[in-house]
Amino acid sequence: MGMRHKDENKSEAIFQATVQLLNEIGFSDISMSKIARRANVSSATIYVYFANKEDMLGKLYIKAKEKMGRQAVEGLLDSMSMQAVCERYMRNSMKFILDNPDYFMFLEQFATSPLMDKLCLEDIALLFAPLHELMEKGKRQGELKPLATLLLLAYCYLPVAQLAKAHFKGQLEATEELLQQIIRMSWDAVRA
Amino acid sequence: MGMRHKDENKSEAIFQATVQLLNEIGFSDISMSKIARRANVSSATIYVYFANKEDMLGKLYIKAKEKMGRQAVEGLLDSMSMQAVCERYMRNSMKFILDNPDYFMFLEQFATSPLMDKLCLEDIALLFAPLHELMEKGKRQGELKPLATLLLLAYCYLPVAQLAKAHFKGQLEATEELLQQIIRMSWDAVRA
Amino acid sequence: MGMRHKDENKSEAIFQATVQLLNEIGFSDISMSKIARRANVSSATIYVYFANKEDMLGKLYIKAKEKMGRQAVEGLLDSMSMQAVCERYMRNSMKFILDNPDYFMFLEQFATSPLMDKLCLEDIALLFAPLHELMEKGKRQGELKPLATLLLLAYCYLPVAQLAKAHFKGQLEATEELLQQIIRMSWDAVRA
Amino acid sequence: MGMRHKDENKSEAIFQATVQLLNEIGFSDISMSKIARRANVSSATIYVYFANKEDMLGKLYIKAKEKMGRQAVEGLLDSMSMQAVCERYMRNSMKFILDNPDYFMFLEQFATSPLMDKLCLEDIALLFAPLHELMEKGKRQGELKPLATLLLLAYCYLPVAQLAKAHFKGQLEATEELLQQIIRMSWDAVRA
DNA sequence: AATGAATGAGGATTCATTCAT
DNA sequence: TATGAATGAATCCTCATTCAT
Numbered sequence: 001m002g003m004r005h006k007d008e009n010k011s012e013a014i015f016q017a018t019v020q021l022l023n024e025i026g027f028s029d030i031s032m033s034k035i036a037r038r039a040n041v042s043s044a045t046i047y048v049y050f051a052n053k054e055d056m057l058g059k060l061y062i063k064a065k066e067k068m069g070r071q072a073v074e075g076l077l078d079s080m081s082m083q084a085v086c087e088r089y090m091r092n093s094m095k096f097i098l099d100n101p102d103y104f105m106f107l108e109q110f111a112t113s114p115l116m117d118k119l120c121l122e123d124i125a126l127l128f129a130p131l132h133e134l135m136e137k138g139k140r141q142g143e144l145k146p147l148a149t150l151l152l153l154a155y156c157y158l159p160v161a162q163l164a165k166a167h168f169k170g171q172l173e174a175t176e177e178l179l180q181q182i183i184r185m186s187w188d189a190v191r192a
Numbered sequence: 193m194g195m196r197h198k199d200e201n202k203s204e205a206i207f208q209a210t211v212q213l214l215n216e217i218g219f220s221d222i223s224m225s226k227i228a229r230r231a232n233v234s235s236a237t238i239y240v241y242f243a244n245k246e247d248m249l250g251k252l253y254i255k256a257k258e259k260m261g262r263q264a265v266e267g268l269l270d271s272m273s274m275q276a277v278c279e280r281y282m283r284n285s286m287k288f289i290l291d292n293p294d295y296f297m298f299l300e301q302f303a304t305s306p307l308m309d310k311l312c313l314e315d316i317a318l319l320f321a322p323l324h325e326l327m328e329k330g331k332r333q334g335e336l337k338p339l340a341t342l343l344l345l346a347y348c349y350l351p352v353a354q355l356a357k358a359h360f361k362g363q364l365e366a367t368e369e370l371l372q373q374i375i376r377m378s379w380d381a382v383r384a
Numbered sequence: 385m386g387m388r389h390k391d392e393n394k395s396e397a398i399f400q401a402t403v404q405l406l407n408e409i410g411f412s413d414i415s416m417s418k419i420a421r422r423a424n425v426s427s428a429t430i431y432v433y434f435a436n437k438e439d440m441l442g443k444l445y446i447k448a449k450e451k452m453g454r455q456a457v458e459g460l461l462d463s464m465s466m467q468a469v470c471e472r473y474m475r476n477s478m479k480f481i482l483d484n485p486d487y488f489m490f491l492e493q494f495a496t497s498p499l500m501d502k503l504c505l506e507d508i509a510l511l512f513a514p515l516h517e518l519m520e521k522g523k524r525q526g527e528l529k530p531l532a533t534l535l536l537l538a539y540c541y542l543p544v545a546q547l548a549k550a551h552f553k554g555q556l557e558a559t560e561e562l563l564q565q566i567i568r569m570s571w572d573a574v575r576a
Numbered sequence: 577m578g579m580r581h582k583d584e585n586k587s588e589a590i591f592q593a594t595v596q597l598l599n600e601i602g603f604s605d606i607s608m609s610k611i612a613r614r615a616n617v618s619s620a621t622i623y624v625y626f627a628n629k630e631d632m633l634g635k636l637y638i639k640a641k642e643k644m645g646r647q648a649v650e651g652l653l654d655s656m657s658m659q660a661v662c663e664r665y666m667r668n669s670m671k672f673i674l675d676n677p678d679y680f681m682f683l684e685q686f687a688t689s690p691l692m693d694k695l696c697l698e699d700i701a702l703l704f705a706p707l708h709e710l711m712e713k714g715k716r717q718g719e720l721k722p723l724a725t726l727l728l729l730a731y732c733y734l735p736v737a738q739l740a741k742a743h744f745k746g747q748l749e750a751t752e753e754l755l756q757q758i759i760r761m762s763w764d765a766v767r768a
Numbered sequence: 769a770a771t772g773a774a775t776g777a778g779g780a781t782t783c784a785t786t787c788a789t
Numbered sequence: 790t791a792t793g794a795a796t797g798a799a800t801c802c803t804c805a806t807t808c809a810t
Contacts, residue, residue, distance in 0.1 A: 025306060031782070113301060147373055150358055151374060155377060178339075185347060189377040190377065224801060225799085407690070411604040417804075427806080428771050428772075429769080437805065498602040535757075542735070543727065543731060619796090624794060624796095628780075629780065
């Protein structure tokens with residue numbers, strides 16, 4: 001008789017249910033029992049996988065952020081020009097967001113909440129390390145403005161997020177043309 | 193036919209308590225009773241001023257957003273160059289944020305929540321109308337890139353917000369020098 | 385400067401609102417504030433006319449019961465035969481009920497509640513005294529069965545109430561013919 | 577894949593507590609927390625068994641009504657004379673009421689409340705079906721007056737209820753003699 | 769007389785979590 | 790592992806009532 005394994009599907013179902021509900025009703029109204037109902041498990045089952053609510057939300061954030069991070073830095077090569085790096089990073093980000101709107105909206109909500117402060121984000125920082133190093137190199141080589149990388153990346157990421165949000169709200173459409181325009185603008189902002 | 197007059201301080205105390213708590217413990221953990229305790233009123237008193245929790249948060253958002261909006265567009269003149277307009281708008285925004293960190297963090301949290309969708313923001317749109325018109329003129333006159341104003345403004349506002357958040361987290365300091373740098377970058381992004 | 389009088393309309397409006405609400409939402413859900421809202425007065429105004437909720441409900445019961453009682457015994461004469469007395473009492477009762485369904489339903493609800501036990505009903509007993517005396521005389525003269533008047537009257541009143549309730553529920557129609565039939569049945573029950 | 581089993585005693589304790597309290601303090605004053613306290617369970621436990629207060633009261637009503645109905649029609653046989661049927665029905669009813677005064681008073685209170693209208697009473701109608709059929713037969717065979725069964729039964733049941741209520745209030749005693757008298761009167765009323 | 773403001777107490781219900789199986 | 794039952798604490802909100810005018 002083999003040992004019993006945690007059912008990976010169950011933990012995944014719990015994650016999915018949480019992300020969905022967060023987007024539907026928001027942080028202030030989700031509850032463990034609503035999540036359990038949506039995931040088709042018992043409330044008690046959630047505690048098989050997570051210590052408590054905060055633990056669950058934190059792990060979900062990290063999971064989502066990692067997924068996003070992995071896609072965001074995909075295909076970034078040392079051999080690329082800085083302009084190509086920025087473009088690739090922006091296109092990667094936009095693709096992830098349009099493919100995973102629920103994850104994105106969840107990340108946005110969570111990122112502004114005080115729960116963020118209790119999280120250990122070292123692993124995520126590692127994920128973005130290659131991008132950071134590229135930017136540092138770009139600054140050293142005089143291709144980028146000599147500014148905190150945090151801000152350089154903000155000029156690349158935030159317009160993408162803003163365009164996506166406007167897209168989801170129906171205010172404008174995230175066309176390839178618009179994407180090209182903001183890629184150009186961001187580059188104008190960060191280039192030396 | 194006398195009556196007791198509404199104590200303007202009470203409604204203000206409720207707002208203040210809410211903003212403080214939102215920043216301390218976040219959307220998911222504020223409750224009407226915690227707010228009441230912090231504001232030194234009875235829970236029931238809150239319902240003299242607001243229909244329910246959602247109504248209260250919504251009105252608080254509008255109040256805060258209006259306060260911010262009014263400051264953000266202050267001093268914007270038709271006679272200004274577009275570069276001056278952008279700079280003024282960014283400086284105004286940064287000043288408001290640094291002067292009212294609680295309001296700012298509350299606005300950030302609320303803006304990402306589903307509660308946003310239920311709000312009527314017409315009055316706020318009016319506040320920003322002068323800025324929008326200036327941007328439209330700038331586009332017509334070829335000073336700005338011909339792009340949705342929503343995105344042009346994003347390039348001005350979001351870096352300011354990002355810098356402020358990093359400042360509050362202690363990641364870097366919001367110096368005049370840094371502010372000048374992002375003003376320059378934003379202008380590079382939006383100029384024609 | 386004349387002295388100020390209590391506004392009789394106000395107290396009447398409060399009564400009306402209470403009776404209506406009792407029928408719409410029932411004993412367990414009425415509240416002073418709902419009554420006030422329905423009556424278009426302030427909650428505090430109710431306390432100008434009544435000591436508290438219990439006092440108000442009690443006074444309303446007595447008022448309604450008196451109104452019903454006065455109509456129920458109307459036209460009862462010493463000279464009438466017992467059969468005529470019973471018929472008149474039943475017809476009077478039916479007319480009151482059909483004319484004042486709200487009052488009737490309120491009386492029914494209140495009568496089964498423990499609040500009844502705290503009421504002083506002497507004045508109402510006085511109202512019904514003539515009817516009781518007639519029944520006593522009928523028993524002495526051998527026209528009625530020698531039974532507690534309470535029960536004799538039950539055989540006259542309860543079928544009327546039952547028919548009315550069935551009528552209000554749409555189960556059957558309170559026609560003159562049906563009324564005649566139960567008048568006949570009740571008389572068969574109580575006659576010696 | 578085990579679980580804790582529902583404790584049948586719990587749901588019964590909740591019912592008992594509700595019936596008791598309804599009689600002591602009435603519809604307008606019972607609350608879920610008072611019921612829970614009386615039943616020695618947590619308020620939250622009630623919601624394990626019932627969807628909400630209305631659901632609980634409704635189910636309790638049906639339970640009580642069924643219990644009464646089952647006893648009321650006990651021993652009614654096709655072979656009986658109509659007079660025997662009426663007598664048996666009245667005696668059955670009186671016995672139930674005297675044995676279960678709390679249930680009876682609860683039924684009386686609930687029956688006059690607007691909550692009644694939301695109930696599905698089909699199962700209860702089934703219980704009384706045999707009695708209804710007997711009465712129909714009685715009418716066809718000319719033993720009973722040709723009148724809506726609803727009213728015929730009213731003449732049998734209501735005097736019993738009235739006598740019981742007077743008995744509980746101490747106004748008169750529900751002796752075998754008195755019972756015999758109203759059985760006679762009701763028969764006089766309904767016989768052809 | 770009349771009333772809007774104010775409130776402590778309590779309303780129904782849901783919460784996150786634990787227990788027993 | 791998985792879960793229905795169970796619960797004390799907390800939720801939002803309304804209650805009956807009083808106060809100040």
